[in-house]
Amino acid sequence: MKHICIIGNSAAAISAVEAIRERDKDSRITMISDEEYPAYCRCLISYLLAGDISEGKLALRPQDFYTQNKIDLVLGKKVVKLDPKKQRLTLADNEKIEFDIALIATGARADFPDIKGINKEGVSGFRTIKDAKDCLTWAQFAKVASVLGGGLIGLKAAYALRKKGLDVKVIVKSKHVLSQVLDETGAAIVQRHLEHHGIDVLPDQDVAEIIGNGQVKAVKLGSGKVIGSPIVIVGKGVKPNIELVKESDIKTEFGIITDEYLKTNVDGIFAAGDVAQCFDLVRGAAYINALWPNAIEQGKIAGANICGEKKAYAGSLAMNSVEFFGLPIISIGLKKTEPGFEALEFIDKRNSIYKKFIIKENVLKGFIAIGKINNSGVILKLIRDSIDISSIKQDLVSDSFSYARIIDLVGKDEIYTNIPAY
Amino acid sequence: MKRLYFDVTKCLACRTCELVCCVGHSVSKDFFQALKEKKVQLPRIKVSLGKGKTMPIACRHCQDPKCVDACIARALTYDFEKKEVVHDKDKCVGCWMCIMVCPYGAIRPDEEARQPVRCDHCVEIGEPQCAKNCPTKAIKYQEDNKK
Numbered sequence: 148m149k150h151i152c153i154i155g156n157s158a159a160a161i162s163a164v165e166a167i168r169e170r171d172k173d174s175r176i177t178m179i180s181d182e183e184y185p186a187y188c189r190c191l192i193s194y195l196l197a198g199d200i201s202e203g204k205l206a207l208r209p210q211d212f213y214t215q216n217k218i219d220l221v222l223g224k225k226v227v228k229l230d231p232k233k234q235r236l237t238l239a240d241n242e243k244i245e246f247d248i249a250l251i252a253t254g255a256r257a258d259f260p261d262i263k264g265i266n267k268e269g270v271s272g273f274r275t276i277k278d279a280k281d282c283l284t285w286a287q288f289a290k291v292a293s294v295l296g297g298g299l300i301g302l303k304a305a306y307a308l309r310k311k312g313l314d315v316k317v318i319v320k321s322k323h324v325l326s327q328v329l330d331e332t333g334a335a336i337v338q339r340h341l342e343h344h345g346i347d348v349l350p351d352q353d354v355a356e357i358i359g360n361g362q363v364k365a366v367k368l369g370s371g372k373v374i375g376s377p378i379v380i381v382g383k384g385v386k387p388n389i390e391l392v393k394e395s396d397i398k399t400e401f402g403i404i405t406d407e408y409l410k411t412n413v414d415g416i417f418a419a420g421d422v423a424q425c426f427d428l429v430r431g432a433a434y435i436n437a438l439w440p441n442a443i444e445q446g447k448i449a450g451a452n453i454c455g456e457k458k459a460y461a462g463s464l465a466m467n468s469v470e471f472f473g474l475p476i477i478s479i480g481l482k483k484t485e486p487g488f489e490a491l492e493f494i495d496k497r498n499s500i501y502k503k504f505i506i507k508e509n510v511l512k513g514f515i516a517i518g519k520i521n522n523s524g525v526i527l528k529l530i531r532d533s534i535d536i537s538s539i540k541q542d543l544v545s546d547s548f549s550y551a552r553i554i555d556l557v558g559k560d561e562i563y564t565n566i567p568a569y
Numbered sequence: 570m571k572r573l574y575f576d577v578t579k580c581l582a583c584r585t586c587e588l589v590c591c592v593g594h595s596v597s598k599d600f601f602q603a604l605k606e607k608k609v610q611l612p613r614i615k616v617s618l619g620k621g622k623t624m625p626i627a628c629r630h631c632q633d634p635k636c637v638d639a640c641i642a643r644a645l646t647y648d649f650e651k652k653e654v655v656h657d658k659d660k661c662v663g664c665w666m667c668i669m670v671c672p673y674g675a676i677r678p679d680e681e682a683r684q685p686v687r688c689d690h691c692v693e694i695g696e697p698q699c700a701k702n703c704p705t706k707a708i709k710y711q712e713d714n715k716k
Contacts, residue, residue: 449657
């Protein structure tokens with residue numbers, strides 16, 4: 148009997164398993180994860196920390212998912228080595244598992260910068276249930292928390308800690324928050340909003356040292372300023388978990404290199420999710436957009452191809468949607484113009500509303516929406532499908548812009564044209 | 570499986586569909602009562618202006634729904650039996666990922682409730698009120714003619 152091994156147990160892994168079981172009820176499937184929990188909604192850990200939801204709400208699938216799908220689930224064990232020639236996995240405890248087909252869906256982990264004292268107790272990434280639970284424990288006894296990094300993960304942690312009533316300092320290396328996701332104008336609106344809700348943003352700051360005797364006591368900035376803070380959250384980006392293939396012939400660059408079928412350079416070995424390097428539709432080059440919707444889509448496609456289909460993956464896109472204290476923020480594709488690009492903007496500072504469209508040769512390459520986010524998905528479609536927008540360019544920023552304006556550009560839509568007779 | 574069809578040539582943009590949608594999702598299901606309720610419902614269908622035409626836009630319950638894939642809370646799921654996208658309010662955290670990915674702009678935010686608003690075929694009543702009440706019969710709720 149064929150043995151499919153899935154290394155990982157989150158978005159890409161789960162959607163791959165479902166795609167496999169849709170097609171193949173018989174093969175043996177083993178899922179291996181170094182986390183202790185059945186699959187959970189990773190993006191919800193900030194809501195757990197904030198106290199918005201209970202732990203029970205985190206389950207990604209019903210309890211009987213693994214038995215229903217006849218999956219051998221191995222939790223709390225790390226795969227340290229994948230040997231493509233011997234088709235064999237080695238676990239941290241030296242246990243060996245042989246496979247016929249493997250899917251690498253090991254995801255990514257918080258990237259810890261090289262700062263003195265970063266390994267002290269009280270410093271955490273913000274990616275797993277464990278991270279959130281650690282923070283919850285620490286937060287009971289803390290008045291101040293520091294967040295290193297003003298990216299989405301850092302700000303989500305900051306938001307949650309603030310909701311817990313802590314005094315939160317966000318220490319940002321760039322000039323503004325969300326520098327990977329927003330332009331300066333957009334970031335200024337978000338920053339003002341965060342500060343209005345009691346989050347202290349410190350831009351243009353380096354962290355020199357994390358001070359404490361085993362346990363974190365304070366963060367020392369490059370400027371010499373010391374912030375007393377028993378909690379330090381590191382939100383400085385993520386690193387794909389590719390170490391298991393380091394000694395093998397499987398090719399890596401930023402992550403594990405995949406072809407359009409999400410296969411690695413070795414037959415029978417696939418990769419999906421935050422670990423997989425795929426084609427980026429906007430950049431037009433290989434990249435990792437380590438995001439939940441991309442992981443789900445990749446898992447689905449990898450699963451189909453594991454079953455022998457030839458389903459191509461068009462590529463991934465940077466896309467983020469987040470809300471802080473009632474202010475919705477969506478960012479898709481590029482956020483800044485390059486030479487030869489044009490930008491359309493609408494701004495209403497008083498009401499914290501901002502829209503920006505980034506256009507290259509009449510094709511949308513990026514979109515930012517703050518405050519008002521209706522119809523963002525229509526814009527995503529225009530970006531994803533590289534639709535020529537010259538005929539609707541003047542309509543884009545309008546409040547009344549909708550799918551109705553682009554229906555002539557997207558081809559036949561059976562809901563509107565193919566009306567069945569009574 | 571039934572779905573909503575829209576005859577664009579018959580739509581006069583009277584927005585009756587929006588009105589009856591709000592009533593259909595009110596507590597009382599009664600027009601005059603609905604206006605007095607604590608929360609006036611947002612319409613899940615919107616008449617939108619295109620180039621030289623108006624057309625109602627509502628969730629079409631895609632078979633390969635982007636919103637379900639993007640939902641970080643597993644609040645949106647696809648019910649394979651009913652062939653409908655179903656939303657679980659209790660699980661939803663209001664992150665608006667669904668709004669970011671719906672290619673039709675058929676999901677809108679209820680910012681106050683922190684919940685997305687989208688067509689559920691008037692599940693509480695059992696029949697979409699827009700199709701029932703469209704004065705020009707531009708909206709039809711009938712069997713999918715393909716599958």
